[in-house]
Amino acid sequence: MPPPLTGRILVVDDEIDLAQLIEGYLRKAGLEVAVRHDGLGAVTAVGDFDPDVLVLDLGLPGIDGIEVCRQVRTFSDCHVLMLTARDDEVDKIVGLSMGADDYVTKPFSPRELVARVQAMLRRARARSVESAGTSQHGGQALVIGNLVVDESSRQVHLGGEPVSLTRIEFDLLLCLAANPQLVLSRRQLVEMVWDTHWTGDEHLVDVHIGRIRKKLGDEAASPRFIHTLRGIGYRIGTGR
CATH class of the missing domain: 3.40.50.2300 (Response regulator)
Incomplete structure (x- = not known):
């Protein structure tokens, strides 16, 4: 127990x-x-x-x-x-x-x-377990173009400049960056970031994704990093 x-x-x-x-x-x-x-x-x-x-x-x-x-x-x-x-x-x-x-x-x-x-x-x-070096992604820095998501330090840099994210914003970005070939649905992101038994409004994901995009200077209409697949979910881009 x-x-x-x-x-x-x-x-x-x-x-x-x-x-x-x-x-x-x-x-x-x-x-x-x-x-x-x-x-x-x-x-x-x-x-x-x-x-x-x-x-x-x-x-x-x-x-x-x-x-x-x-x-x-x-x-x-x-x-x-x-x-x-x-x-x-x-x-x-x-x-x-x-x-x-x-x-x-x-x-x-x-x-x-x-x-x-x-x-x-x-x-x-x-998160405290991850910071001790036992994370599921190995704690590596994930690089998408000029965007660096460092799981071990929980820091994000864009073009060498730090980007300040909340806990949930970082966890959402990390989930996408760690699965570059996958389209993740709202439900999948909720289960990965919030909790498998969480029963709130899944559209919270959209709000947090919008905040991440704003901080990354990423336009939803022509994104470099976070792409929306309407009716399906989100995936990370190449950063180009």
Whole structure:
């Protein structure tokens, strides 16, 4: 039996009862939890508490969840799970474009939220194993034209200049770069990057791919690196 997952979780929601409910479920799962109820406190707490996962409400008073996420992304690569009470795709996509990794729409099952958090923590554990030199791709640097994806250091360089990617962005790019002859579907990428039991919206892949393209200066209409095969999935290009 694998050891229980451990990790630090920061829960930010101005609904105090809901925040306490989430905290209780996460603590029962054996996780260390801190709670804040406003945006300014959330940004400060990320710096002080250094969470592995930030569970962040979108509709905070003052500084909302999107602005919190934007500020957090300037100094932390923690996983961000966004909570939204508005069943509006625009809100979700905007939140993800600011650097969130996933979202849950209220009302939600606390058990589902815990499962999403645990899936994120498993990804973090897999990365620590990879950095020790036991990765499935051997930890080699993968070269596509003038793009270099270094699995061992988890760094990306384009034309010799570093490219700053979030954890999920790096993992998606690595999956594509490590399988240059394959077209990978959204479902395959979800299973490789998120979790085999993940049940969220597979279109999250499109949002993250869009962010990677922007950082690489790669146009979807005439891509050098990430090619879309409509209705099928994505594959890595030659970089030319």
